[in-house]
């Protein structure tokens with residue numbers, strides 16, 4: 001059974017450089033999940049605001065975990081199928 005990658009093994013969090021109208025820039029790292037304090041602090045809900053980014057990224061992380069879990073189950077069932085087929089073949093040879 002495979003394990004999920006640890007936090008250190010995962011891809012680094014995306015960091016965007018935001019450019020303001022006056023030309024100044026700022027590095028912005030979106031919140032990864034709803035535990036980020038920016039999630040509850042978000043007041044001006046707009047497209048791409050902190051709470052929506054946190055919700056979206058959390059949903060994506062949950063779906064990735066679900067996909068990996070289904071892949072692991074698929075591998076387990078395939079291995080079971082092969083062992084059952086081997087057992088049937090051995091019984092047929094007797």
Ligand SMILES: [Zn+2]
Pocket residue numbers: 042043044045046049050051052
């Ligand atoms: Zn918001």
